[in-house]
Amino acid sequence: MSKYKTLGFIGLGVMGEPMCNNLVRKSGLPVHIFDMNADAVGRVAANGGKAEASAADVGAKADVVFLSLPSIDQVEPVARALAGGARKPAMIVDMSTSDVARSRALAAELKARGVAFVDAPVARTAEAALKGTLLISVGGSVAQYEELKPLLSCMGSDVLHCGDTGCGQVVKILNNMMVFMTVNALSEVLTIGRRAGMDGERLFELLAGGSADSFALRNHGMKSLVKDSFPEKVFPMVYAIKDASLALSLAKAGSFQPKIASYTYNLMCQAHDAGIVNNYHPAIVQLVDGRITPKQDVKP
Template structure:
């Protein structure tokens, strides 16, 4: 790939705004930005981003366009608009968490139009997005991945090439379902401990010193499950359901019916139906320990 001189970024949400701001500050290149939120555009523009009037304008101005969107539905729609740009970008990098089969189909469609495609979904927290310390799992041609590795490093401290297109998504989806299954397990452990008379914080602090220790225990467990803190706009239940469904789809495509992942997806759906759709997904404990159960009318 010839030298990249301009960048585009579409999707300035909870994660994307901070990822884009890091690109603006660190890449040394012009970054053309677009989002449906004027407030998010204004914040990134203040940091040096260049506000574009449309998706097509981003595509025409940028050699490479990065996407951070809710799902493959939005990714496909945005890519259709970018295809209409004159000239179209030379590469699109999807940093969303997206369906694997549809990601690969989209990559083939873009390749037919002469546009390279790389999937590079991100893991870790919103604070990691702010600090530029995300974990980025990447799928795509090795040469194309190397061409953008420096830009990915502006947003993440750990960038791992996992294989061909779609492989970055596979690793990210399985990372997320592992986290959600662990949250369910910790919710059961916390419920058992509390009912047996142990303080929840003391229990998790003790477990963190033994073989049960994990990032999920120290982060989701001690920071959310123990204090019963489930704020909005921090990876909500709705997003967790989407990612759990992607994991189930992957499993079934391989002829496997998972039990723990299915239970986790079902509990998240019940949590959504009980009225907690916008809350941080560890809110599932309120269904597991019996405090909430009947859907709110």
Template sequence: MTTQIENIGFVGLGVMGEPMCANLIGKSGLPVHVYDQSAAPVERLAAKGGIAEPSLEALAQASDIVFLSLPSIAQVETVCATLMQASPAPRMIVDMSTSEVARSRALASKLAAAGIEFVDAPVARTAAAAASGTLFITVGGSADQFERLRPLLGCMGSDVLHCGGTGCGQIVKILNNIMVFMTVNALSEVLTIGRRAGMDGKELFEALSQGSADSFALRNHGMKSLVPDSFPEKVFPVDYAIKDASLALALAAEGGFEPHIAQYTHGLLCRTRDAGFSKNYHPAMIRLVDGRVAAQPA
């Protein structure tokens, strides 16, 4: 991508993608072309100044760079196959989804052969952070690509980190998430032990936050979800956590490593899903940890 970016495309306007795109529209100073299979978010973004496109092909032809926010690498591959066939095609595609590392790297090679740059830039933090433009964005690509993208990524994230070459953004995102899931698993056990020993959960976690056990997960997942026993829907559900935990296990397998804690946590998430919490916020796993809900027989 050697010439100036004049038009942006954004595909995938879900819970995270819509507010991310809204920030690009409001902050980038560039025309932002939008497409999604659902008409409602397209209409909302068009009302904010986005340019609604009738198809992926039309969006590709109008955009120098296309950002993707999609459920998985399968959808990313499908969308990229369509974008590649457009004439003209975009010069760069940036995958902000959480995608499998090996398939992301293979896709990057395929796009490069067609003259299209590919960068992985998955996002972390919440839908509220997507709305406020304070996401954590981990970027895999060359130093030059990172510098060219930084102003646009800065419209969506307050912390934009170059992690290395292609796929490294995904590696950091995947390992960030499995670390959170494993920590929530541990916090669930600690909270259960403390409560059964006669201590109030809120007082326990407040005390732990003052010592070496303090962590982001303790203060957020722990105090805001585990302690009040609140696991709403539409807040990073168990199904999403299972997907990301599976990506971490796949990454470990590619390296010939068997991660016991990650495997156990993945299994716990699967049991939580099977117990009826697939759409609930993933700290709902405590309900199986503390025995209030029995795991379904295999």
């Protein structure tokens, strides 16, 4: 059991809403909620969440507050607002995908105010968020990880301790970058195979039986690439570009210039500029196989 008695959750988007619903349903604790989208708040409140008028109101009532926000640009002001109240939470847990250096700086700033900060970004799909089977990468002390694991396990089936503050973000960012690079490679393989007269779906089925098998092949490849299915509101290109840019920032901080990651980022930016913005990111295959033409070369 968690030592915390009251919880908070801010950010009820595509991932945050089902995550929060699982926390409400499984934790057995009161969960105070806030989002700018009143409809999302209403839906979670109907499932047992306790609606609040602002992020500060959540912080005034919760021992630990979970954030699921677009980026560190939103995380920083919300976290500062939570830590600035007369009654502040003991811990803030950032489940967004956030810049590593800024996350570590924010953790130090909040620690000085008496509030602990842990990064715990999530991986896998919106369906996994609904089922509570997310992969959650935790950056913080061992003690913090053990304190949070019962709560995080309400939202994820795999809760991993990755190291100190920021390491959860490192794992999540590089996980996503690996997926983007693999989707790029799969797009090239699919294009070569189709032009050689092979049915794309059959090609991927056969590859899945050999050493080319991977999670990305079975999911992004079989469910999206070969079916030309790139719906909106399912990890769109614009989100993928943001995460890839975080990976390149990590590389730059380490004085490393990655070639495959940079090329993949460049392709995604070209696809974005050609109009693929809100579609599921494997839509990059349409650029790779020549169905869409890039407007210009975008340098990372």
